Amino acid sequence: MEVARQAGAEICSVDAFQIYRGLDIGTAKPSGMARKEIPHHLLDLVEPEEGFTAADYLRLAGGVLESLKSEGKTAVWVGGTGLYHKVLTEGLAKAPGTDVKVAAELEAMSTAELAEEVRRVDPEWSEKADLQNRRRLIRALAVWRQTERKMSAWQREETAPGPLAGAKVFALVPDLDALAAVIRTRVAGMIQDGWAEEVRKLRERMGWRDCPGSRAIGYREMELWLAGRMRKEEAMDKIVAATRAYAKRQLTWLKRIPNLMAIEPAPGSVLPKAGVEKMVQSLESKALPG
Numbered sequence: 001m002e003v004a005r006q007a008g009a010e011i012c013s014v015d016a017f018q019i020y021r022g023l024d025i026g027t028a029k030p031s032g033m034a035r036k037e038i039p040h041h042l043l044d045l046v047e048p049e050e051g052f053t054a055a056d057y058l059r060l061a062g063g064v065l066e067s068l069k070s071e072g073k074t075a076v077w078v079g080g081t082g083l084y085h086k087v088l089t090e091g092l093a094k095a096p097g098t099d100v101k102v103a104a105e106l107e108a109m110s111t112a113e114l115a116e117e118v119r120r121v122d123p124e125w126s127e128k129a130d131l132q133n134r135r136r137l138i139r140a141l142a143v144w145r146q147t148e149r150k151m152s153a154w155q156r157e158e159t160a161p162g163p164l165a166g167a168k169v170f171a172l173v174p175d176l177d178a179l180a181a182v183i184r185t186r187v188a189g190m191i192q193d194g195w196a197e198e199v200r201k202l203r204e205r206m207g208w209r210d211c212p213g214s215r216a217i218g219y220r221e222m223e224l225w226l227a228g229r230m231r232k233e234e235a236m237d238k239i240v241a242a243t244r245a246y247a248k249r250q251l252t253w254l255k256r257i258p259n260l261m262a263i264e265p266a267p268g269s270v271l272p273k274a275g276v277e278k279m280v281q282s283l284e285s286k287a288l289p290g
Helices: 002-007 032-037 054-070 082-089 100-107 111-121 123-128 134-147 151-157 176-192 195-203 219-226 232-254 273-284
Strands: 010-013 075-078 170-172 261-263
Touching: 002 075, 002 273, 010 054, 054 075, 054 082, 100 134, 111 123, 111 134, 123 151, 134 151, 170 273, 176 195, 176 232, 195 219, 219 232, 261 273
Parallel strands: 010 075, 170 261
Antiparallel strands: none
């Protein structure tokens, strides 16, 4: 927000769960006041029960980018979804869409079974992939089963650069030990802000338990707490642990980004002044940080 204020920029979300309407507190979606002050894009795109792919995100993000360019506006693209950042910068392989029948067959497999098969059929892709991400595993195996061609080959041979190829990339790289305390405070704040009531309303929706939106970190644990199957403290502990594990995966992913400009905030600091100045200067030079 501070970077956008100083640079007169707008904000674009690079978050795979803030796209869902109704998932506000648990995904730390910007408040209505923040969105009123500074225009935000790529939030609240679909209902939690609707499917949404990286290709859908790339298509909509491309439209937002073209609109901003036509109006002479700059934007800061913010978020921690590695796949979305990758398609914005590196592009998306032109592999065919996933067949519904093939997807159903793969969904019946455990995550460990999916990972084992991916390692066998496409070791090159599996070396760089998050093998805990079921959606990506299913996508890679579906492409293989449908085309008899590895996902790594599609990505290497049939991928056009993304619309933000070459953009400057800044990353907050906090100390993990300091981050653990921040995460716990954040989770407690979400619960205080009404996360339980948000989940209670979502539980009433038809098909919620098996829908894409329900996979966001913390929502399953909140449901178990509301159902009396887990104590509040245990739910919080599990959410904190899952969030910290995801943060570690994000930091591992960040190390693979070429020419990354890391910003290391001090404990208790949201963002150092020097980091804000660097990003503002980048925006004012018409660069578009991811």
